[in-house]
Amino acid sequence: MCGVSGYAAHTTQPNSFNNNFLVLPAFTQQLRVSLFRVTLAVMQWHTGRVKELRSDGSGDSAAWIACPPGAVPGAGRYLLAVDGEAVLPHPLFLSEIAQDGFLAASGVPANWAPGTLLRLRGPLGQGFSVPEAARRLALAALGLTSARLLPLADLALRRGVSVALFCDGSPPPLPAAVEINPLNALPEALSWADFLALDLPLEMLPGLRASLGLDHLARLSCPGQVLVFGPMPCGGLADCGVCAVPVRRGYLLACKDGPVVDLKELLEGHP
Numbered sequence: 001m002c003g004v005s006g007y008a009a010h011t012t013q014p015n016s017f018n019n020n021f022l023v024l025p026a027f028t029q030q031l032r033v034s035l036f037r038v039t040l041a042v043m044q045w046h047t048g049r050v051k052e053l054r055s056d057g058s059g060d061s062a063a064w065i066a067c068p069p070g071a072v073p074g075a076g077r078y079l080l081a082v083d084g085e086a087v088l089p090h091p092l093f094l095s096e097i098a099q100d101g102f103l104a105a106s107g108v109p110a111n112w113a114p115g116t117l118l119r120l121r122g123p124l125g126q127g128f129s130v131p132e133a134a135r136r137l138a139l140a141a142l143g144l145t146s147a148r149l150l151p152l153a154d155l156a157l158r159r160g161v162s163v164a165l166f167c168d169g170s171p172p173p174l175p176a177a178v179e180i181n182p183l184n185a186l187p188e189a190l191s192w193a194d195f196l197a198l199d200l201p202l203e204m205l206p207g208l209r210a211s212l213g214l215d216h217l218a219r220l221s222c223p224g225q226v227l228v229f230g231p232m233p234c235g236g237l238a239d240c241g242v243c244a245v246p247v248r249r250g251y252l253l254a255c256k257d258g259p260v261v262d263l264k265e266l267l268e269g270h271p
């Protein structure tokens, strides 16, 4: 009875405190919607067009994208692309720079064809940053493609750095100066490299230590960074959590804390 009359008192005799109490959540929600709209308005949007598709030999395609220079993402950063039909945006990563745009790494949507118009948001996220002092760079693709690592090879060769790529399957066209090795040779190469850049599909994270030949709790002999590749539907707009990457102290969001994250931090979360 007491509970019922107490409830009745709140609902039939509202005072100013209760009014505020009821109004605040609605105000907060309104504020969130307004902030979301402001964020959308100040965000970098570009128009792009698929110029040409290139098969990578494994059934996937890369795409030459024509777009303004400011839209071209740096190594490891990404654009979210929407065509006229897509419900969810597709992340595009730089593989090669062109005069009027860039080559987006393979895995573009199957419905894209030359002429497809795109709305592009970005560049987004944190990309690779190879230390200036690095002289021997190891690149390793743990997934199907090494295309997202190629801009690093170009950059490193221009700096006079030695580059070795570790991957399985057929590698993309590379400068002759890049040494190509099978992925199972990577553990041995870790003592040679002074920086390691990895491309890792999110679902392969549990096997990362084994791919590096590291025992439980063992540490890497060189620093490195990892591009964690997976779906990023909201690109940091809604904190949806689809791109969450477990680390020692919780989670990183690949879409905005990454997709390139520190290798040591990732390994500490997966001892």
Ligand code: FES
Binding pocket: 231, 232, 233, 234, 235, 236, 237, 238, 239, 240, 241, 242, 243, 244, 253, 254, 255, 256
């Ligand atoms: S894609 Fe939604 S939080 Fe990262």
